[in-house]
Amino acid sequence: MKRDLMKMIFFSLVASLFFIAKPAKADHWIKAYGLDSYDEFNSIIKIDNGYITAGRAGNNAWIMKLNEEGSIDWQKSYSGTPNPGFGFNSIIKTDDGYVAAGMIHFAVDEPDGWIIKIDEYGDIVWQKIYTDGHSIKSIIKTVDGYVAAGSTSGNDDGWIIKINENGTIAWQKRYGGGNYDGIYSIIKTNNGYVAAGYTRSFGANSADAWIIKLNENGTIAWQKRYGGDEDDWITSITKTDDGYVAAGYTESFGAGEDYDAWIIKLDENGNIVWQYRYGGDKKDRINSIIKTDDGYLAAGKINSTMIEGGDAWIMKLNEEGDIIWQKRYGGDNEDEINSIIKTDNGYGAAGRTGPAMSEEGRPDGFVLNLDQDGNVNDCEIIQTSHAEKYPTTAQTNNIVQDSVDLDVNHVSDSDATISDPDINIYTICKSVSTVAVPLFGPFGYLVLITLLGFFGYRKSR
Template sequence: MPYWAKTYGPGVAKAVAVDKNGDIIVAGYVEKDDKDDGFVARLDRDGNVKWFKVYDTGSKKEYKWDRFKDVKIASNGDIIVVGDTDSFGAGGEDVWVLRLDSNGKVKWQKTYGGPDHDYANAVAIAENGDIIVAGETRSFGVGEIKRWGFTSNVWVLRLDSQGNVKWQKMYGGSDDDEANAVAVAPNGDIIVAGHTSSFDGAWLLCLDKHGNVKWQKVYKVPQEWAGFYSVSVLPNGDIVVGGRVTLEEENEKLVLPWILKLDSNGNIKWQKSYKGDSEDPSDKVSITTLPDGSIVVATWTWEFSAGVPNVWVLRLDKNGNVKWQKTFSKGDDDKANAVAITPNEDIIVAGRTYSTGTGENIWLLRLPPDGNLPGCDFCNDSNAQVMDTNAEVHNTHCEVLSGVRKYQVEVEEGLIFKKKRKEWRTEKAPLVVMNSKATVKSLKITPEVQYYFNPEIKQNIQNSISFNIPQLVEGADSIIKLTAKNDFTNSLKLSLDLSSNDFLDLETTNLEFPELKKGQKVSKSLVITPKYAGSFDFRVKIKAIADGIELETEKVIPVEVAERTAQAYAMPQTPATPPTPQPVTPTPTPSPAGVQLPADFPPQLAYKYADVELIGKGGFARVYKAKRKDGKVVAVKIPLSLDENTGKAFLREITNWLHLKHPNIVRLYDANILPIPFLEMEYCESSLEKLPKPLPVEVASYIVFNIAEGLKYAHSKGIIHRDLKPSNILLKNGTPKISDWGLSKVMTETHSTTLASFTPFYASPEQTSRRFGKPDHRSDIWQLGVIFYQLVTGRLPFEGDDLIEVVSRIATDEPIPPGELNPEAKDVEHIILTCLRKDMEERYQSVAELQFELATYLGVRYKRELKRSITVNDAPRAAFYAGKLMLMFLKMGDLKEAYKYASDLKFYARGELTKDVESLAEQIKLRLEEGLSFAGEELLAKAEVIAHKVSLGFGEV
């Protein structure tokens, strides 16, 4: 997706929204000859104008202000735009609301007001399509008559989809009060945010759907100014508000952006200010929230510039901590008024700029989720300090009126000694609703581009390099031809780094290409010698300069290296008698008479195993099923080739794997480097790769829960896997077990001589490009998310015609939500998509967090099935689900719940299992009484056995 910064002619963008198809709707006003006209424009995702329309009132006034201040998109694609006009209405300025179709054509336009000045500052759309307008009124409400007229009250109107008034109410006190933002909560409540002089502070009201006040609170810093300008309600009902607050620091008054997170009753969860000074408390602070609770703030500051305002954007985590912060300015007065998030979580910022040299211009920016614009010469990091604020919260008691004006006047009493007293008067003040008649004028706007960058250019750079690779043979010299061709940009310079290919000896690891003009190509040849046979990824790191923009990317090509001979190992002389143990190593013998071994199985191990059969081969090793002399069936893993690098990888695998002993990890029984390197491990009859997909969502969730159990244990040992995929998740009696720790890495390791390999379809973004960060335990969480996605949908989240396309999509695309491919997956969709967040900070931060979400989903279903089984007196089914719940809560460390379901299981278990369950329940009870919060490996293993035996008695398993 391209990122850009563009201006759209004279004017100011005051509001922005993003349609479901990714189009951007921007609203504000254009200026000409001291007259303002409201505009609405529709842009495509690249910032190109689809249409740009001005809604001209035709007023002949010398000065007129017809401005749009907010915009929202209805569920049917209609555009609702609000503002105020002094060209139509009952008098003064009136609230102005228009409903447009998706092409900007007016469906209806109306004004709402009284004899004085009335303003609309914000709009929201209720679930039933009603339109909620919030602003301020001087025509109605309660207040005082001052020198400039009546004071203002907060004004909220609820309109139906045709603009008819359902209700309209004023909220306020004796001084000026205003609403700057409005949002509709998931339960239908209306949250209104603004500023109050009557109660002195930032003001928040929670109204029911009829406009009745549920609660009202003022948030204020003693003796300082505070106000709210934006509000967002999270799915759980929490409220995030953005505003400004005046704070004193070293005898200097600072006007700072101010963000608060509140619960659904308005109580403060946290409150923070960000040191980026403004000169005017009324300057807008716009916020938007993402599904994970993170917050994007758009405003302006001159704290980090040479005395001129800069657009300022911050991304905060759900606790208000800064993830990143950046300023954007071409050198003059630039401000942000609004922010919105696209479906792929890009950030759209709308405002104005004076930096074009042609006065005030509409300015929009499209930023990536991490805020970075490569090669941008007007983008800078800021370093604002985050300060906890100490705003106090007070309940307020405003008057709520409708259709009247209430005010105080002074009256004189007495004939001789006249006295003055204040008297309240109430008079009817009917709301006047009128049709307005603005004409629509289409403007042909050609945006002026300040910045443009398309990440697809990385794909073009990868495509500009092609390889001619012959059949590679272990130990044999070969010549590969690398060709660079520029067919997408005016100028391209390339530098290739081949140092990551440890399986090759190369005559050089760096190749430089001269600058290529469009249409030119250059080829270079390189002598390479494969060190050993197998399947490998040929990696080329590319540094490029395309039209002056510096970029880094990587191209990966799978290659096969054939064995030099058919036999993998030299055959040493072996004695004719069975080996006799020696102080150092045993002496191998040939195969016993009558025992047939596969041709590629090392004869040095013939004395240890019988009934050997090849069951798998990868890029590193072959795996055999074999029977030990004691009759136990095991799996034996043998490296494909022997050299120094293979030995290091093999030792790493042994070192990490030996530390891992867990029911959800394949057990390593034996390992040695003599007589040859080999691993002997637990034999599992199948793998996730062989299961038919999609699986039932509940089954898939339980599998992923147990894989997570194994990962949680490995991570606790400081070991990450880095190559999770269905073929590495083996199944034994239905229990998933993680295998192949050959790519695992100790997390505390700081030096590595090789770049870890991975399977591209399951690779996390940080494994494909370091711009996403350094791989860590959260990379395993991503890969588990890919597996989960595949299990419930039957397809991968990122697919392509070749591996380069797959890697590109992992870095840039968002997966199709699983619920769209399999409606039954809707309940776990948020779990899967959280695993697949490209930003590691937005994923689950530990496997335990992921397990908690899975346990919540599974617990609801298992409890429901247990209740249903009990109702129909189905004892085997009840035992099955009681066993599932017991085991799940044991793994989560919730011994209280585990004991509860172990007690249920005692009642429904049959035969010899009854005593085993009673014993297990007693052990859990004992741990509870001792205040322990974990089950212990021995207890978990016992519970696993019992749960498995119970499942064998349940016919559906």
């Protein structure tokens, strides 16, 4: 009788598994996406149920919507005739879709600035070419439209353009001097904008980091350059409670003839509060920096490793710029992060990875969904990096130079078309949650069904 009872309990438990067992959710993961071409993501944003990434797939612009586990909900390639070069550098969420910005390049002409509005499924609402621009690096939402920044045609000057909700130009201006200047990042402030990049017009025959404070109409409130005797660049800037933090790379204070990652903390008026370089004996740089609750997160590429070509790189810093932790992500080829964001349970990042699956050795788009410590459990491509922090002595110099208004009519419709190419997906790493499901059995036993990957179970009283 006792044996029959135990059999009944056992088979009841086994039967229950067939009703409740299901694949567990992948909490954190790293994946590569691509064709047999040069594929890369330059921007990533978080949405309610996943991510949106933007970049390029070969010669075409590329936008992809991923769910929370990194599977593709939809992806679109945007191109035209005759086969120009397209690419997106920045994407933002709107109330009814997305706006992406970058460049469009027909073979016989200089590249032009390009902005495209799409709906929530990636279909085109409107698309515009801005012929005074060379490339747009950054775009942000405003109350009544958008502000985008990059460089003018010929890559000669910094360029900022204000457009309305339909892409019509409200104003556009160029900033800089007689040499090459460019803007890589722009952010909104309470009373205008702050733009950051590089200038060769006002330094000593080298590039200096460049920050411009603007009012709502693009008029310069102040602008400053920062650097030393060699090239220094800012690629990303973010707002803090009491000023700004800007990041990029420096040759003036780097290791030997190479450059190091560089971060400077500024007050509201652009004065330096602290400045440090981070790296080793090779080329290291930061492409993206964000504010966190207790400091900053910086991402880019570290070459100061044993891996030829360099690895993708993330550093967690405290408010004073000290390293809390740092990780490198990569294999035997070149890997890099171009964009990083905060999520509810960690961080999302995007860039490119040395070929995960392409037989021709071309990079693939790279997306990382990481926990709060930059990890995916038991992932072999994640290693601790060993960059050091060193103080730098960059000088600050005011720049006195007005902006120049550009013609607001220099805009036209573009005719990019959409295709839906077959994308290869490669899961590099993933960790899955362990879900305990309580089942009350006979005689007061509590049975916990643990879902790890597919399923397993354990009993407890």
